[in-house]
Amino acid sequence: MAGGGAGSAAGSRADEQRQRILAGAVTVFSRRGYRAASMNEVAEQVGLRKPTLYHYVRTKQDLLVAVYEEVLDESLARGRAIVARASSTREAVRELIVDRAAYTCEHRDLLTICFEEESELPPDLRQPILERRRVYERLVREAVEDHLRESGLTLPIAVNVYVNTLLGAANWTYKWFDPAGPRTPRELGEDVATVLLAVLDAG
Amino acid sequence: MAGGGAGSAAGSRADEQRQRILAGAVTVFSRRGYRAASMNEVAEQVGLRKPTLYHYVRTKQDLLVAVYEEVLDESLARGRAIVARASSTREAVRELIVDRAAYTCEHRDLLTICFEEESELPPDLRQPILERRRVYERLVREAVEDHLRESGLTLPIAVNVYVNTLLGAANWTYKWFDPAGPRTPRELGEDVATVLLAVLDAG
DNA sequence: CTTGCGTTCGACCGACCGGTCGGACGAAGG
DNA sequence: CCTTCGTCCGACCGGTCGGTCGAACGCAAG
Numbered sequence: 077m078a079g080g081g082a083g084s085a086a087g088s089r090a091d092e093q094r095q096r097i098l099a100g101a102v103t104v105f106s107r108r109g110y111r112a113a114s115m116n117e118v119a120e121q122v123g124l125r126k127p128t129l130y131h132y133v134r135t136k137q138d139l140l141v142a143v144y145e146e147v148l149d150e151s152l153a154r155g156r157a158i159v160a161r162a163s164s165t166r167e168a169v170r171e172l173i174v175d176r177a178a179y180t181c182e183h184r185d186l187l188t189i190c191f192e193e194e195s196e197l198p199p200d201l202r203q204p205i206l207e208r209r210r211v212y213e214r215l216v217r218e219a220v221e222d223h224l225r226e227s228g229l230t231l232p233i234a235v236n237v238y239v240n241t242l243l244g245a246a247n248w249t250y251k252w253f254d255p256a257g258p259r260t261p262r263e264l265g266e267d268v269a270t271v272l273l274a275v276l277d278a279g
Numbered sequence: 280m281a282g283g284g285a286g287s288a289a290g291s292r293a294d295e296q297r298q299r300i301l302a303g304a305v306t307v308f309s310r311r312g313y314r315a316a317s318m319n320e321v322a323e324q325v326g327l328r329k330p331t332l333y334h335y336v337r338t339k340q341d342l343l344v345a346v347y348e349e350v351l352d353e354s355l356a357r358g359r360a361i362v363a364r365a366s367s368t369r370e371a372v373r374e375l376i377v378d379r380a381a382y383t384c385e386h387r388d389l390l391t392i393c394f395e396e397e398s399e400l401p402p403d404l405r406q407p408i409l410e411r412r413r414v415y416e417r418l419v420r421e422a423v424e425d426h427l428r429e430s431g432l433t434l435p436i437a438v439n440v441y442v443n444t445l446l447g448a449a450n451w452t453y454k455w456f457d458p459a460g461p462r463t464p465r466e467l468g469e470d471v472a473t474v475l476l477a478v479l480d481a482g
Numbered sequence: 483c484t485t486g487c488g489t490t491c492g493a494c495c496g497a498c499c500g501g502t503c504g505g506a507c508g509a510a511g512g
Numbered sequence: 513c514c515t516t517c518g519t520c521c522g523a524c525c526g527g528t529c530g531g532t533c534g535a536a537c538g539c540a541a542g
Contacts, residue, residue: 090488109398111314114529125491130531132489192395195312233470237462241474244451245444252443259440267436271444274478293518317499331520333501 094132097122101139106185110140110193137198140189141205144197147183147190148208154179155215165223169276170269172216176246177265181253188250213239220276229279242272297335300325304342309388313343313396340401343392344408347400350386350393351411357382358418368426372479373472375419379449380468384456391453416442423479432482445475 100121104113115136119126133139154175162168180187197205217239224231231238245268253264303324307316318339322329336342357378365371383390400408420442427434434441448471456467 093489107398109312109314109396111312112399115531116529126530127492127532128490136530193312195310196315232473237467237470238474240451240455241448241471244454245448248443248447248451251447264440267440268444270435271441271475271478274481275474278477278481296519318501319499328521329500330502330522334519334521339500 090132097129097132098139098142102143102185102189105140105193106188110189110196140193140196141198141201143186143189144205147186148205151179151212152208155212159215159219165219165226168219169223170273172219173242173246173269173272174262174265176243177249177268178261180247180250181261181264184250184253187247191247191250213243216243223276227279229276231275245272293335300332300335301342301345305346305388305392308343308396309391313392313399343396343399344401344404346389346392347408350389351408354382354415355411358415362418362422368422368429371422372426373476375422376445376449376472376475377465377468379446380452380471381464383450383453384464384467387453387456390450394450394453416446419446426479430482432479434478434482448475
């Protein structure tokens, strides 16, 4: 009863190792691609041998799924928190954009995997995972719709197209954000939001 | 001297086959991922057997490189043509966005490969290819800078950030454009451009 | 010391992949 | 008729990968 359990992390030695292995897998998968990365490489990254990995992990696919779980959980939690705490509907939309870009930049390796390895998901888990992403997108769309309703403004295009454009601009930062550059992830997110909010404010 | 030659396509029977094989490879690579796709699958897609593929193609990597060549050539050609023919600097920027999104939507499989298989490029060709992409990005940036200079407007953010945001929004359409949906690629591109130009016009 | 358990790994297995080889088929040219 | 050449493929090879097995090690409890 004390330590372990079902969740994704706990205090036990074994769970610590699992976390280390997952972190190593993220590094290797994002650098070389899920399929090209071998479990031997993951093991080396963590400082273990392959059979030891399999003492803690069931399959390579499980590691990939864990990445999606983490990103989806975190994305949705952040999104909900932002909507809940926002001081206005406009601020909610703005902060969703800023935070989305910032989160993406702070975890480029994680997001690289999520964006590029969808076809590697096991077929039975693919639908549920995509559905959870759709929940996040709906949250953003509703934030935009709330703001439009409240402000009386109208968008010159379909809301759904606006949301996809917005998410594209924010997500694409995973391709070009430079951690050694002059802008912090949040600053960059604010700039991206400035671009995307202009069309909203123009009403 | 008559038929064949160095270019990427010609009238000879063999070149026709090469085109068919490349098209099949694009389909399979984009659906399953370059690494996960086997040359057997490509062969099946084209209606041949693996050894026959290798009668026309040197290596699997060559097929991948051919995809990048095609997309880079086409992108740059379109970009230059747009800038050359644009009736105003604003129209140049607008049309660059519209066409970028439209081209992406019309060739989703091609672009999917380009966006997601960069790490699979042979190391010696990677730098040259990335450099050519940078040339395209520079073309867009200069179009934006020309418009700002001519109009006397200023952007509230760095031009470079604006261009990356713009390209992200346009490129991301490869993830969500629905060919069965109500909008044509160009219509969708126009909507995306509407969002991105608002901040420019507000200048 | 003995038992037991969590951890580690060398060696191995079956499957598959990129790529090759040698030959078969068929049409064109003599 | 035979030759030639482009096309096609069954069978095969070396290598790698995901995953397993059985044993060894270290350590805490009795």
